[in-house]
Structures are given as structure tokens and as C-alpha cells.
Amino acid sequence: MASVDGVVPPERFPRSSGYDLAWQKRYMMGPNPLWLTEWLAEDLPIGEGARVLDLGAGTALTSVFLAREFGARVTAADLWVDPGDNWRRVREAGVADRVLPLRAEARDLPFAEGYFDAVVSIDAYHYFGTDDLYLDYLLRFIAPGGRLGIVSPGLARPVDGTVPERIRPYWQAAYRSFHSAQWWRATFESSQAVRVERADTLVDGWKYWLAWNEACTPPEDAADIVAQESAMLRADAGETLGFVRVIARNGAA
Template sequence: MDDAELDVLLRNERYPRAAAYSGRWMVDGAMGPNPVWQAEALTELMPLEPGMRVLDLGCGTALSSVFLAKEFGIEVWAADLWVQPDENLRRVVEAGLEGRVYPVQAEAHALPFAEGFFDALVSIGAYHYFGTDDLYVGYFSRFAKPGGRIGIIQPGLAEEYETLPPPHLEPYWQWDFCAWHSPGWWRRHWEKTGLVAVEVADRLPDGWRDWLQWNEACDLDSGTPGREEAQMLHADAGRTLGLTRVIARRNS
């Protein structure tokens, strides 16, 4: 598929900022649902101001970090365990953001930063891999200044279910989907610590459609249309699956 065709498949009026970025750049760096779209959806409700220091935890190939730095004039520490910093630095330099995006290799439980260093913390498509631990938000939030915001967005459920998976999703279910949770679950999970005040906990409106559009474009580009994740999203049609968005403020 040529790049122009891919750009057409990835047109989405919901994400006007992301429309300025190459579809090829996004697809080639993909590690799950479109991180640039998710970053734009998160920042609709999470204000970022020029000059802020922001941690992007679980940044993957740093697409979200590049987007946030370019769009909001912030400095971003792009932290990931699996993608090497030199790979991400190459993408940062190509984007003209050397000195504003700092790639770091870090494990989520051993972050190499001073407490209170960041004005804001974000995690896009990754927090559920490490943040379901009852104690994690207490560790993570300490890297934000008092009053600083913490924002996450990732795959999630409409509600909590006594038994997983729902019958219509049995053919597609993977064991690690057990880390997907509802907005209400995340609100309780964070607020019970008393360390943060949750300002937003919602399902991104029609987030499942964005997720499906992205998967279908990636599948067509790879020459393997109709792969299992797209089939799952079609079968579910938003009943159970979507994108969960949570924004909180660190208490002083």
C-alpha cells in the first residue's frame, strides 16, 4: 500500500492534530492502538502548557512523546523498557526534537528520576501492564509535583464482569486481557489510596471505532486483512471493549 492510500484510511475527524502526521510514520512505529490518537484524546481533557516537564511512561517507539513535545511545546522524557533509547533518539532527531524529547530505558518499578521532578505524568496504551498493582500509583505519583496531573489511556472494559470473557468474546480472548478494566474500576483503584483526586474516568466516546479503524488500516497495509483483533472488535461493536481514559491530580 502506498503512503497516500494509508493516509486516506487513517483520516479521522476526531483527531485534527494527528492529521498533520504521516500515516506511514504512525503505522511503522505501532505497538497497539494508535498512540498518537490516544495522546490527542488524553490531552483534550488534560492541559499541558509550554515548558512543562512530562514523563511519558511506556512510550514504545516514542510516537506519543514526539507528538506531545511538538504540539504542546513541552519537554518529554520518553521512558520504555523494551525499545532501545538509541532507536527512539533516531526518531526524535528525525522529528527535529533533539533536546526536547529525552529517550530513557527504564522499568516501571525502577524509574531513574527525582521525586517531584515532573509537572505531569502520562502513560499511553501501557499503564495496565504495570499499574493494576494496588501500590503502584503511590510509587508513580511521587514523580509528579504536588498538584501535578497524571493521565492514562489504554484498552479497557465498559464494566467489570464476574466472569471473563463475556461469551461473545471467548473465541478471541487472551489471558493478559484480564488487565483491562472499566473507568469506575480505575477511579476506585486510585482514589482509595488518598494520594490522588480523580478528575476524569471515562470511556472515550466511540473509542472502539477508532481502535478498529486503526487495526483495519494496519492489517490492510500488511496485506493480512481481517486479523483476529479486528474480528474481535467487530464482534463486540463497543458493548464491552473500548478505550479507558483517566486523569487525576496529585494531592499535596
């Protein structure tokens, strides 16, 4: 069986490996959010004091990470998770002066135009951002030259509308929001409003995803879904599924 220690060596995600594993497991909502944020930040510059919107922040683990690792001033915006719970986690993590938790709907954001230096979205953008025109809306809140960086579960290669046979038994209708790096690049570029600096797939991402699933005990109401997901990842062995990263600079020039 895969294990976090055996499959995901600490040197692959050195910053994340400094965080308490029990804390990560307790508050996780999906594939390891710190690994995915660290991967994103490898190519998305976040300077000390940068204003960052963590969109779909969930339990704010990613916001804590961005504040601690890069000194960012983070707005942790999420729809489902109570901001009071996030505020408690943020205080316990010692970054109360750098993370503002709030409840927000990604399609109705309460921010000033051009306010953020970067918007980051981990394992969340595919819930609300696949609409053709969503990017145009979100860019309003990013300063000219600022960045949007997302990491979501996605396709290692396009499937052209046909789910490969070996993963068909496990496929859920909701996975139709999984897209390839090429798809995201084309969708973002079609806005003519950004320059896509990266659109790629995490090497061995499916192994990390599976290792994390196997290392965690999901809540009772999610156990079946996670077991199905793990079976699908095993059957697929990285042919079709993985993590996709897109980094775009606001402004086409």
C-alpha cells in the first residue's frame, strides 16, 4: 500500500513537510492542500506583504501556509466553511495578523476592483470557474500585472468526451468539471485578457493523491466516495487523472 512517507518524500515538498501531519489530516477536505499550494508557489511569486485572495480556502490550511511561508496578507474566502471556525484555526496557527477569514460566494465577491496582487485557488476553482466568462469577472479584483494561480484535480490528457473504459465504473458525473492543462490554457487565453505563464500537470500527482487518500480517514459520509476515488486512481495509474496547474498574469501584454 502507498504511504505518505514512502510515496511523497519530504524533499519533494520541503515547506509542507514542516507542518504537523495530524493537523493536516484533521482539517483536510481533499487531496493534500499544502503540497498543491507548494507546487503552485514554485512558479507563482508571492512576496512578503502581498495581498492574496485564497478563493475556496476551505478550512484555511492553504491560507495559513501562504501567510507563514511567504508573509502574504491573505483573505481566506470560502462558501461552505464557517469563517468563525477558520478564525480559530488561523489564531491557533499564529497568523491572526495576516489572514482574514470570510464567507464569500466566488461569483459575488465583496472586494474592491484591482485590490489583490494574486488570487490563489486550490482544489476549488473547478467548482465555479469553468464558465467561459468567469475569468473576466475574477480579473476585476486582481491588480494589473497580478497573478491568478489555480491547482485542481484534472485530466493528464484530454479525453474528448469519452471516459476511458478502465475508469468508467468509478466515474462520477461531477468529474466532468475536470479538465486538461491544454483545456485550461485555451479557456484562459480565449479571454484575451491574460498571459498564461504555466499550464501543466504535476508529475506523479496521481500517486500523491492516492497516498493521501490512503493516509487519511475520511468522514463517514464521504468514505464511499473516497474509496471509489482511490479505486479509480489505482485503475488509472496516471493515464488520465492528476493535478493541473495554471498560472496567468492579468493583462495580455
